[in-house]
Amino acid sequence: MPSILLLGATGCVGSHLVIALKKEYPTFPVTAYLRNKSIEKYLYETAGVQKIVYGTFEETEKLAALAKDHDIVINVGSSFDPVLTRAILAGLNQRPAGVKSTLIHMSGAGNFVDTESNTGIANPNCKVWNDSNVKDMELINSGMLNGAPDEVILNAGKEGKIGTYILFPTALYGRSTGPVKSPGVIQSLMIRQAKELGYVPYIGDGTVRFNTMHVLDIIPPLLRMIDLSLQEETPQGSVYERCYIIGANLNRWIELSAKFAEVFHARGLIPSPIPKSIKREDVDDGGELAMLMSRDQLFLSERAEKTLGYKPTQKPLVEDLQTALEYFDL
Numbered sequence: 420m421p422s423i424l425l426l427g428a429t430g431c432v433g434s435h436l437v438i439a440l441k442k443e444y445p446t447f448p449v450t451a452y453l454r455n456k457s458i459e460k461y462l463y464e465t466a467g468v469q470k471i472v473y474g475t476f477e478e479t480e481k482l483a484a485l486a487k488d489h490d491i492v493i494n495v496g497s498s499f500d501p502v503l504t505r506a507i508l509a510g511l512n513q514r515p516a517g518v519k520s521t522l523i524h525m526s527g528a529g530n531f532v533d534t535e536s537n538t539g540i541a542n543p544n545c546k547v548w549n550d551s552n553v554k555d556m557e558l559i560n561s562g563m564l565n566g567a568p569d570e571v572i573l574n575a576g577k578e579g580k581i582g583t584y585i586l587f588p589t590a591l592y593g594r595s596t597g598p599v600k601s602p603g604v605i606q607s608l609m610i611r612q613a614k615e616l617g618y619v620p621y622i623g624d625g626t627v628r629f630n631t632m633h634v635l636d637i638i639p640p641l642l643r644m645i646d647l648s649l650q651e652e653t654p655q656g657s658v659y660e661r662c663y664i665i666g667a668n669l670n671r672w673i674e675l676s677a678k679f680a681e682v683f684h685a686r687g688l689i690p691s692p693i694p695k696s697i698k699r700e701d702v703d704d705g706g707e708l709a710m711l712m713s714r715d716q717l718f719l720s721e722r723a724e725k726t727l728g729y730k731p732t733q734k735p736l737v738e739d740l741q742t743a744l745e746y747f748d749l
């Protein structure tokens with residue numbers, strides 16, 4: 420049975436994925452690589468992992484050696500770190516010739532924000548990215564939000580030894596599962612900003628459009644990517660034909676900020692349920708949130724729909740956020 424090395428098992432996405440792996444591929448030996456030593460019993464007994472290896476993403480030699488011993492590496496732990504990605508690829512590259520090796524990488528649709536306008540005001544001429552358009556996927560580069568590892572993976576995939584599959588999910592909301600509660604990257608950024616500012620911001624008039632999706636909708640496409648990697652004839656097509664952009668609901672930021680403000684206010688985190696307009700440079704999160712809040716983000720998931728059968732089924736953020744955040748200590 421193919422062995423799987425999973426990075427990110429305590430995260431918002433990884434916590435669901437590790438359970439889904441057990442349900443979908445009960446005979447596949449899964450190794451969880453993580454630094455949190457508090458959930459060993461849960462991982463062995465509930466998530467059914469076969470092996471646990473403790474370490475950080477910075478321990479590149481350890482990671483390369485582990486990757487070398489696994490058929491499929493799934494990284495849902497970091498979309499930003501090209502050093503980690505290089506270590507995984509170095510390990511997979513050391514596997515014997517003729518042995519199938521796969522990397523399934525979770526990047527982010529933050530790559531596909533508008534490059535022309537960053538005012539927070541909708542740009543009627545904003546580019547619409549399409550994952551089924553190879554020319555669009557060829558534009559992925561290290562200057563994009565999650566692009567540095569993506570570029571490394573695409574280049575490695577072109578060499579032909581490793582089957583590379585990249586998922587570009589948009590911003591996620593929803594609960595994690597298991598003993599570690601992780602709100603994930605975007606919900607965490609929104610919580611932190613509201614605490615720092617004392618209100619929920621939007622930029623300009625907040626008419627820029629942003630796509631969000633529920634964390635549970637990311638699991639089926641990840642499983643279908645594993646299925647693709649298991650087919651006899653792999654990898655399928657060029658590296659660009661193994662890139663999938665997924666999202667679910669398109670909103671204007673003003674609507675999203677209003678919902679976060681309403682929920683945060685009801686939880687006593689901020690004094691007012693009304694979001695406030697702010698200058699882009701005053702959004703203080705190291706750049707990610709400012710970028711996402713100030714630029715349109717438009718894309719189509721044609722390849723994900725056709726090849727992975729992608730179809731979101733969960734409630735939209737504006738209906739689900741209160742339930743999602745009830746789960747977390749703010």
Ligand SMILES: NC(=O)c1ccc[n+]([C@@H]2O[C@H](COP(=O)([O-])OP(=O)(O)OC[C@H]3O[C@@H](n4cnc5c(N)ncnc54)[C@H](OP(=O)(O)O)[C@@H]3O)[C@@H](O)[C@H]2O)c1
Pocket residue numbers: 426427428429430431432433453454455474475476477495496497498499525526527528587588589590591592599601602603604605606
């Ligand atoms: N959430 C989103 O909206 C979204 C959307 C698109 C892409 N992404 C990307 O997908 C990745 C995972 O997202 P997420 O929301 O699931 O994040 P998350 O909840 O913060 O999970 C991150 C996971 O990676 C582990 N991790 C982080 N740094 C580590 C390190 N140095 N060494 C060992 N383990 C480490 C965490 O372990 P600990 O429990 O030990 O911290 C956790 O298991 C992120 O890189 C994010 O940028 C997220």
